Amino acid sequence: MASQQAEHGRVSGFRRAVDGPAAEWFGLAVRLGLAVVWGWAGLAKVSDPAEAAQAVRAYEILPESLVKPVGWGLPFLELALAVLLVLGLGTRVVAVISAALLLVFIAGISSAWARGISIDCGCFGGGGTVDESQTTYLQEILRDTGFLLMSAWLIYRPRTKLSADAWLAA
Template identity: 60%
Template sequence: MFRPSQPVLDIAGTLVRLGLAAVWLVSGSIKISDPGQTYLAVKAYEILPSALVHPVATALPLLELALGVLLLAGLLTRITAVASAVLLVLFIAGVAQSWARGLAIDCGCFGGGGKVAQGQTQYPQEIARDVGFLVLAGWLILRSRTRLAVDGWLRAGEREPAPDEPVSEAERI
């Protein structure tokens, strides 16, 4: 069976980490630059009580930017990937419930958002895209070791096991 080498896995992980960082940085930047539209997007889901729409619309882009910066730096990669996965599952659930309830909205994932004309929704594409991002987060949860990461520099002082020394599953990741 083919097993990619450690350097290949590290490079792939780096690309995954940087790709997911880009998603959060772009999404958060667009949302924070137009807070009114972000408010309309959050409100359009018709899930939250009115008192929570503004705090969520304010916090969401800040959370996305924080996740993006942490992933870009490669700091707390596994924890950040778990937080990313949770947020993506919430996004998928939000879009799915909108679709199931017959709401006609744009998800607002990368700006815009809010009500749209009936038939102008793209729910399957939005869910598929977020599932793809969830796969990236899953990779980093299972294998957070990447190159050019603060996490790696912090671990640099840790002793590498000898080639014939048994290694636990947790240490392999």
Template identity: 40%
Template sequence: MSTIEMTDEARRPAAGTGPTSTTAPSFLSGPRARVGLDLISFLARFGMAGIWLWAGFSKLGNEMGVAQSVLAYEMFTPEVANFIALVLPPLEIAAGLMLLLGIFLRPTGKITAFVLGLFTIGLIQAWVRGLAINCGCFTVNINDTGDHMTYFWAVLRDLGFLALSLWTAYRPFRKWALHP
């Protein structure tokens, strides 16, 4: 072998390590794709911030209504429902503020995804058991039996929120973030 042949051979990447194995698919690369992905990240972060703030502020100061909504799921004792009613609104507001201000975006995305997963499981078990409830997600009305709530759409909505939270955990929008 000549020196030139060895050099050419040395320049060849090993199997599975060439450019095709390390580059993103063409539809996910390039400046246009980056703008699209940034837009999704922007909408996920700030959209979920607004949703968490709306959910938290709508429940704040109405612990009795929140506790009754939680009890309607028939999963918790009254003591646990009262505890949830006290801590849930401030935690939802904190999650919304953390997303809005850009504080620990990945962990916040993971935690909110986990919480949304729990909410979705709660909705599904109530649906399967045939409970007529008001989910208590954005409004709390103790006189509302939830007859108008369509479980399918509520679960679909929560799965959409879950996807946005996972997107924030996977690819957070870091612009204007205080502590990404």
């Protein structure tokens, strides 16, 4: 009986932590953090279209006809996600798209690693073939997994402080 009560206490404590204002402030931090990630990633890929295309081509996954559209469109997709996250507009939808995009990235990097080709992921600009000794596939995957967890939190709890969503709901 006592243990059951303790269990109940833990669960409601968890509930409070996940639903309370502290969680919404935490959500704000996650939202802005992810916005910085997408903003940085997008801006780094905008300046040189040929470099962005080559970063995509180096994965040797997409056909040549899709290399440029993806290389050119992707940074703007990332920038759009960044802006929407800063605004806190449609946070759950944006988080779902973020997570999907990160899963694609992780799959792409894993595929390059598995096929034994030596590339820079081009995640934050750069990209293309690098020397075998300079590949950092594991770090790149772990980093993207961290961003994936941030997205997952926002899918689970899209209500955050100082968001357009909260303002619209009021």
